[in-house]
Amino acid sequence: MPSIACEVTARRELAPEIVLVSVHAPAVARAAEPGQFVFIRVGPGDAADPFLRRPMSLAGIDASAGQIDLVIRAMGRGTRALAGTEPGRTWDVIGPLGRGYPRPAQGKSLLVGGGTGAASLMPLAQSIVGGSGPQTAQTRMLMLLGARSSPELWAPGLARERGLPALFATDDGTAGHPGLVTDLLRAEVRSGQIGTVYACGPVPMLRAVQEIAVGAGVPCYISLEQRMACGVGACRGCSWPRSGGSGSGRGYVRVCRDGPVFSAKEVLL
């Protein structure tokens, strides 16, 4: 897939070290599905430093405006450079890449996001809710959003701006439910009528989501954020163990090409 030059059109801080970046990328926006990602060259122009592109989930897809949004946490060299990009600069982008979230089964969908993992769930939430009003929206979908502490809790604000129903939790109890976001999931699943669970976030959170959803017999899909090299299935640098079987017979999936979204029963967490 060829790379495309895309202009960064807006940038705003959502929380310390976390920014929302809007990019004019009509071809990406037209083709993108919720759960897919883009692969961005970090260095300007032909600069190959850092050498590897960085994968970023699509946090917003607006095909009619030709715009995509990304939520970037500045955690290392690559993401610090991307998060600091000023509007007017151009990025070299490949995408959309990967397999996105399958459509939900009948019943209410629960979308569980931890940290920047909530970014990849935003377009899915918007596609499930569609243009429905707040009452109907709540019967179709609920976002459950978690962070370690309230200063890092960027996602509920963005969900509110987009009219997406959400509950939230912080590990240290400084905002929302005091405790883990999976406490909220457990309570919602217990209340019944849940059609599908989707999740993206840290692996311990995904493991807990998998246990709760699979234990309750609810279809569950998770998105993995594994380090990547080629991004298109050629190098196996993003291999992740499949669940089931044992030893060498078990096999691996490639997160970039087979995922990043998998059925929770398919991968070992």
Ligand SMILES: Cc1cc2nc3c(=O)[nH]c(=O)nc-3n(C[C@H](O)[C@H](O)[C@H](O)COP(=O)(O)OP(=O)(O)OC[C@H]3O[C@@H](n4cnc5c(N)ncnc54)[C@H](O)[C@@H]3O)c2cc1C
């Ligand atoms: C499909 C996909 C979607 C993603 N979407 C987003 C997103 O929407 N927003 C966002 O902020 N980030 C996202 N990420 C993660 C992001 O790509 C990595 O944080 C980034 O590649 C790290 O680059 P860096 O140069 O900043 O860090 P580096 O300097 O390379 O590493 C800094 C530290 O982060 C650790 N690290 C790096 N990459 C990962 C990783 N993938 N998982 C766990 N630890 C890692 C390193 O071990 C090191 O400790 C996504 C990753 C994938 C695979």
Ligand code: FES
């Ligand atoms: S990053 Fe090369 S196969 Fe996935």
